[in-house]
Amino acid sequence: MPPSSPASTPKAKAANGPPISVPTFTLEEDDSKSSHSEDDIDELPPPSFPAMNSAQRASAPSTLQQRLPLGPAALANGNKLIDTKLMPPPPPPRLPQPNRHPPTISNSLRVPSTGPLPNRGPPTNSLAPPPSAATQIPNPRKRVLLSPGHSPLDWANLQRTSANLSGVNSLQRVTPSLLKQYNGRKGRPVWASYQGKVYNLTPYVPYHPGGEGEIRRAAGKDGEKLFMEVHPWVNWENMLGECLVGIMVGEIDTREATHSSLEDMD
Numbered sequence: 001m002p003p004s005s006p007a008s009t010p011k012a013k014a015a016n017g018p019p020i021s022v023p024t025f026t027l028e029e030d031d032s033k034s035s036h037s038e039d040d041i042d043e044l045p046p047p048s049f050p051a052m053n054s055a056q057r058a059s060a061p062s063t064l065q066q067r068l069p070l071g072p073a074a075l076a077n078g079n080k081l082i083d084t085k086l087m088p089p090p091p092p093p094r095l096p097q098p099n100r101h102p103p104t105i106s107n108s109l110r111v112p113s114t115g116p117l118p119n120r121g122p123p124t125n126s127l128a129p130p131p132s133a134a135t136q137i138p139n140p141r142k143r144v145l146l147s148p149g150h151s152p153l154d155w156a157n158l159q160r161t162s163a164n165l166s167g168v169n170s171l172q173r174v175t176p177s178l179l180k181q182y183n184g185r186k187g188r189p190v191w192a193s194y195q196g197k198v199y200n201l202t203p204y205v206p207y208h209p210g211g212e213g214e215i216r217r218a219a220g221k222d223g224e225k226l227f228m229e230v231h232p233w234v235n236w237e238n239m240l241g242e243c244l245v246g247i248m249v250g251e252i253d254t255r256e257a258t259h260s261s262l263e264d265m266d
């Protein structure tokens, strides 16, 4: 086809005989050339939708009502013209609506689908400022601020590099009455027993994350119950291995406990 040919349906020519007139049409959107003029439209019957007494028709702008149906977007459908711009929109997707049902006993027992779930901690206050250094952070675990150089890591290093932190040269037999004397008062060492073994807690006291006062509560006695009440997950034996003083013995061994060590007995 030559480039200058018009954009119209090619006309078929009869091979023989006189040329037959074929009706033509164009795709131009010019109203004036459209097969339906404004005057034609005014004479057409109103569209079947929206209904004459419907709310949609009542709320439609008056200019649109006058121009029903519009030419360019109108589709021919038999004698009727349907304007695609004014077709009803598709129904909205059904979304779950909160509080659609009045509260009933069964509703109130159901887990809410929106908002914070129960038992998931206190609701967060999105308007509250973020915690700063000056903000008081609650400390339910009663941890204390350890002095510099007394972190758990520092203690681990001290244990690793020290041969003996027990304060005794050999393992001792310790009676309950002897243990009682090492209660940390008046500068005395802090000893405590745990599962039949006696430990010198003195070097560890300033490293205790729960504070000196707390660990001193076990001084001079069996500390297992107190210890297990607070932090059963802490490994006493590993942490205080270099602080082992000896073993607990009954009172009957008093003389031996005070004057001899376990190694002397062997």
Ligand code: HEM
Binding pocket: 141, 142, 143, 144, 192, 201, 208, 209, 210, 211, 214, 215, 216, 217, 218, 223, 226, 227, 230, 231, 234, 235, 236, 239, 240
């Ligand atoms: C005697 C050996 C003890 C050792 C080796 C020891 C060790 C520790 C350790 C490692 C922590 C930190 C726990 C963690 O981060 O999870 C801690 C915390 C604490 N300890 Fe001890 N502790 C001892 C005895 C005691 C005793 C006798 C008490 C109280 C009667 C006590 C009370 C606390 C408290 C209140 C905390 C802070 C709370 C916590 O961290 O859970 N501790 N201790």
